[in-house]
Amino acid sequence: MSTAAAPASSVPAGARSGWWEAVQPAARDPILGVTEAFLADSDPKKVNVGVGAYRNDEGKPVVLECVRKAEQIIAGKQNMEYLPMGGLVKFNDLSVKLAYGDTAPVLEEKRVAAVQTLSGTGACRLFADFQKRFKPDSRIYIPVPTWANHHNIWRDARVEAHTFRYYKPSTRGLDFEGLMEDLKKAPEGSFVLLHACAHNPTGVDPTADQWKEMSQLFKSNGLFPFFDMAYQGFASGDTVRDAQAIRIFMEDGHQLACAQSFAKNMGLYGQRVGCLSVVCDNSQQAVNVKSQLQQIARPMYSNPPLHGAQIVTTVLSDPELKEQWYKEVKVMADRIIGMREALKSNLEKLGSSLPWKHITEQIGMFCYSGLTEDQVDRLTKEFHIYMTRNGRISMAGVTTGNVEYLANAIHEVTK
Amino acid sequence: MEATSAAAASVFDHLEQAPEDPILGITVAYNKDPHPGKVNLGVGAYRTEEGKPLILNVVRRAEERLLADRSKNKEYLPITGLADFNKRSAMLILGSDSPAIVEKRLVTAQCLSGTGSLRVGAEFLARHYGVKLVFLPTPTWGNHFKVFMNAGLAVKTYRYYDNKTRGLDYEGMLEDIGAAPSGSVILLHACAHNPTGVDPTPQQWEGIRQAIRNRGHLPFFDSAYQGFASGSLDKDAHAVRTFVADGGECFIAQSFAKNLGLYGERVGALSIVTKSSGVATRVESQLKLVIRPMYSNPPIHGASIVALVLGDGDLFSEWTVELKGMADRIISMRHKLYDALRARGTPGDWTHILKQIGMFSFTGLNKEQVQFMTREYRIYMTLDGRISMAGLSLKTVPLLADAIHAAVTGAKA
Numbered sequence: 001m002s003t004a005a006a007p008a009s010s011v012p013a014g015a016r017s018g019w020w021e022a023v024q025p026a027a028r029d030p031i032l033g034v035t036e037a038f039l040a041d042s043d044p045k046k047v048n049v050g051v052g053a054y055r056n057d058e059g060k061p062v063v064l065e066c067v068r069k070a071e072q073i074i075a076g077k078q079n080m081e082y083l084p085m086g087g088l089v090k091f092n093d094l095s096v097k098l099a100y101g102d103t104a105p106v107l108e109e110k111r112v113a114a115v116q117t118l119s120g121t122g123a124c125r126l127f128a129d130f131q132k133r134f135k136p137d138s139r140i141y142i143p144v145p146t147w148a149n150h151h152n153i154w155r156d157a158r159v160e161a162h163t164f165r166y167y168k169p170s171t172r173g174l175d176f177e178g179l180m181e182d183l184k185k186a187p188e189g190s191f192v193l194l195h196a197c198a199h200n201p202t203g204v205d206p207t208a209d210q211w212k213e214m215s216q217l218f219k220s221n222g223l224f225p226f227f228d229m230a231y232q233g234f235a236s237g238d239t240v241r242d243a244q245a246i247r248i249f250m251e252d253g254h255q256l257a258c259a260q261s262f263a264k265n266m267g268l269y270g271q272r273v274g275c276l277s278v279v280c281d282n283s284q285q286a287v288n289v290k291s292q293l294q295q296i297a298r299p300m301y302s303n304p305p306l307h308g309a310q311i312v313t314t315v316l317s318d319p320e321l322k323e324q325w326y327k328e329v330k331v332m333a334d335r336i337i338g339m340r341e342a343l344k345s346n347l348e349k350l351g352s353s354l355p356w357k358h359i360t361e362q363i364g365m366f367c368y369s370g371l372t373e374d375q376v377d378r379l380t381k382e383f384h385i386y387m388t389r390n391g392r393i394s395m396a397g398v399t400t401g402n403v404e405y406l407a408n409a410i411h412e413v414t415k
Numbered sequence: 416m417e418a419t420s421a422a423a424a425s426v427f428d429h430l431e432q433a434p435e436d437p438i439l440g441i442t443v444a445y446n447k448d449p450h451p452g453k454v455n456l457g458v459g460a461y462r463t464e465e466g467k468p469l470i471l472n473v474v475r476r477a478e479e480r481l482l483a484d485r486s487k488n489k490e491y492l493p494i495t496g497l498a499d500f501n502k503r504s505a506m507l508i509l510g511s512d513s514p515a516i517v518e519k520r521l522v523t524a525q526c527l528s529g530t531g532s533l534r535v536g537a538e539f540l541a542r543h544y545g546v547k548l549v550f551l552p553t554p555t556w557g558n559h560f561k562v563f564m565n566a567g568l569a570v571k572t573y574r575y576y577d578n579k580t581r582g583l584d585y586e587g588m589l590e591d592i593g594a595a596p597s598g599s600v601i602l603l604h605a606c607a608h609n610p611t612g613v614d615p616t617p618q619q620w621e622g623i624r625q626a627i628r629n630r631g632h633l634p635f636f637d638s639a640y641q642g643f644a645s646g647s648l649d650k651d652a653h654a655v656r657t658f659v660a661d662g663g664e665c666f667i668a669q670s671f672a673k674n675l676g677l678y679g680e681r682v683g684a685l686s687i688v689t690k691s692s693g694v695a696t697r698v699e700s701q702l703k704l705v706i707r708p709m710y711s712n713p714p715i716h717g718a719s720i721v722a723l724v725l726g727d728g729d730l731f732s733e734w735t736v737e738l739k740g741m742a743d744r745i746i747s748m749r750h751k752l753y754d755a756l757r758a759r760g761t762p763g764d765w766t767h768i769l770k771q772i773g774m775f776s777f778t779g780l781n782k783e784q785v786q787f788m789t790r791e792y793r794i795y796m797t798l799d800g801r802i803s804m805a806g807l808s809l810k811t812v813p814l815l816a817d818a819i820h821a822a823v824t825g826a827k828a
Contacts (some may be wrong), residue, residue, distance in 0.1 A: 004801075018534060023699075024697065024701075025696070025697045025700045026697075026701045026703060026704045027492065029703065029707060032491075032493070032494060032707075053490060053491065061488040061489070061490050062488075063488055063489055065484075067489075068485075071482060072482070074480070075478060075482050076475065076478075076479075079468040079470060080468070080474075080676060080678050080679045080680055081460060081468050081678055081679055082439070082458065082460065082678045082679050083679050084418055084439070084443075084673075085436065086437060095532040111821050118527070118709075118710035118711075118714070119710065119711065121707075121708070121709070121710050121711040122709070122710045122711075125708060125709055125710065134427055134429070134430060135426060135427075140728075147708060149708060149711065151570055152704075152707060152708035153708040155708070156499055156705075156708045156709070181632060189426065199821070219674060221513050231596060255426070263491075264685075267489060268489055269490055269491045270489045270490055270492050270712070270713070270714065270715035271489055271714055271716060272493050272710060272711075272713070272714040278427070279427050281425040284429065284432075285425060285427065285430070287432060288427075288430045288431060288432040289427055291432045291433040292430055292432075292433050294433065294436070295433045296565075298436055298439075298530075298558060298561065299530070299534060299558060299561035299562040299564075299565045300527075300530070300534050300565070301437075301527035301528070301530050301531040301534070301710070302439075302527075302528065302530040302531075302558065302681075303679070304679055304681070305527070305679065305714040305716065305717065306679035306680055306681075306716075307680060307714070307716035307717070308714065308716070314666065327637065353742035378506075405754070
């Protein structure tokens with residue numbers, strides 16, 4: 001407590017005060033706001049299928065055993081010195097091997113600039129700022145729909161954003177013709193945001209053939225592929241399979257960039273662990289690009305947080321822990337696939353006349369149910385079921401304990 | 416198959432390699448040096464007498480508790496971070512009976528250490544504040560410039576360090592504050608000014624406060640060394656608390672990198688003191704819009720440690736003892752270096768080493784002298800003549816004194 005006598009006139013007359021009167025209350029984040037509302041609800045039957053965080057069949061968050069083991073290994077041994085601006089080097093090396101393949105030629109030729117980031121969000125933002133700095137007149141093409149925060153990220157980076165068709169409501173699948181038509185119109189030098197697997201929020205992914213066709217278009221039209229990969233391993237249960245889009249583009253010689261997140265596939269959400277990588281012409285260029293990425297990171301947060309990167313590094317560099325991780329990721333993916341099947345069969349059993357095969361055709365954490373905003377509101381008001389108003393259901397929040405209740409509620413509001 | 420034949424050259428072909436960060440680059444150069452007697456006095460990270468990084472006992476104990484608690488999970492924190500951490504961080508800098516806390520006209524957001532807190536605050540100002548101009552002291556931490564500029568604010572400077580006296584240019588500072596356009600953002604180092612170690616006296620702080628309030632300026636405190644400067648957490652918070660006590664608004668960026676030794680875990684907080692709780696609520700909602708597209712929510716590990724330490728009476732007490740230990744060791748190094756220079760008869764007045772406060776000493780050495788010391792004596796320090804006292808030990812003081820002596824007496828100007 002200050003011991004100085006209170007000044008006679010604290011803020012003199014005529015001096016400005018109350019600078020923030022004009023600040024309007026901001027709208028709640030559409031995704032994170034759902035969990036806030038869920039927590040505030042006291043109804044015992046309430047179900048949270050809002051935010052995309054994995055839950056086990058008891059509806060509880062999970063800390064992976066391989067992560068617990070890694071934490072034990074790390075505990076008491078490390079210091080807490082600043083990481084370099086580009087993060088933990090070993091972490092970056094292991095991340096890009098996971099994304100591109102252990103023996104990918106671009107890695108052996110040291111053509112990849114990689115920096116540790118604040119999870120997937122941080123990787124996207126770092127790239128968006130980088131894109132603005134070095135390609136200031138370029139555009140970003142964003143699929144419709146996408147994770148809402150993508151628009152915020154490129155907007156705050158002041159990059160001109162356009163959209164391309166992606167989801168087809170009538171089929172609840174991919175609008176491939178629309179996608180190709182829209183991207184054909186993109187000027188050369190445009191950047192295109194692609195979800196590597198388990199598209200958020202629709203769960204609709206292109207097939208391998210469709211990816212190949214897109215890759216050819218990108219080559220012929222000079223488009224830059226930017227992959228947001230937040231679910232590697234989480235979608236199919238197989239990390240190699242989930243990276244197939246990236247591998248297809250790599251084979252065609254694209255110099256792509258990739259934002260990786262370990263939030264979901266290693267359950268490290270709050271630790272904020274991610275990696276941004278950019279494939280370059282040669283190793284010197286990779287050095288240049290990395291140095292420039294660091295220049296953007298330094299005035300934003302100086303250097304990334306240590307603990308989560310140490311966990312990932314420990315898991316991925318220990319063969320036993322890595323094996324265990326593969327198994328645990330498959331368990332998560334399988335449980336979700338199982339819940340998809342259960343939700344669909346429950347709806348069919350209830351005699352719903354609407355088509356529900358998209359539930360099992362879509363992949364990853366989310367199901368784009370096709371529910372309207374009004375129907376979603378009814379689900380919340382009448383059944384205490386929480387999801388984002390675009391009808392996106394986080395399948396990770398579905399359990400054997402609530403799947404019937406959920407199916408019933410959906411049936412009620414859609415019949 | 417190879418990229419270069421099929422595809423066009425990279426769209427980033429025109430990039431040049433960026434220069435090393437002037438501060439962090441010193442450690443890079445140090446690490447590359449194979450010489451066994453090298454000394455790193457670059458980055459401001461505390462070292463023990465043995466020259467090793469230090470993890471505080473209270474941090475170890477807090478980590479053990481967290482590890483043992485299997486009920487803890489790794490779920491996303493809210494956008495503005497761990498509520499308990501925020502509450503206790505604010506209490507630490509403001510005092511638990513601060514009017515801003517009691518009247519609930521404060522918003523605190525957990526951010527990525529001091530850098531992140533400054534950047535989020537700067538982004539908020541660029542969007543919502545009428546005067547998009549910030550004044551930084553000369554000199555200041557190098558990264559301040561880019562933090563504010565990248566956020567979209569214009570940056571100017573005010574006089575601070577007096578080369579001749581190696582102390583505060585108080586008159587110059589008041590003059591420049593008085594001349595700044597009304598409502599300018601004034602960045603102030605809460606204590607242990609980086610890089611100079613020169614802090615205003617309590618009387619001078621009072622003059623500064625009046626000058627700032629008279630012009631309707633907005634003070635933005637960078638508090639990275641609370642507890643590290645004098646050894647007392649409350650004493651080091653004095654300046655901040657007088658500004659809050661006068662009822663006006665201010666921004667505060669707090670870092671736990673140094674005082675809790677949590678450097679790499681990136682733990683910090685941005686506090687905004689407003690006029691009313693209604694304003695605070697709206698400000699918080701807008702802060703979220705800045706943070707969400709930057710990194711969504713802050714990292715959990717470091718903040719959990721801090722919340723534990725601040726919230727547990729025993730851990731907190733033990734922390735104050737460890738903190739004083741670090742501050743005392745630095746003060747003792749100042750004395751040792753001063754004595755060593757006197758013993759060598761090194762020309763010049765070196766009392767500023769004793770008068771300066773905190774982790775750094777602004778030696779007064781110029782760029783050529785620094786480069787000489789690095790080349791000939793393997794002393795790694797920033798080119799502005801700043802040395803991290805925390806990097807010194809009884810063993811390395813003589814080497815540094817030799818190097819300074821040689822640089823001052825023999826080095827080419």
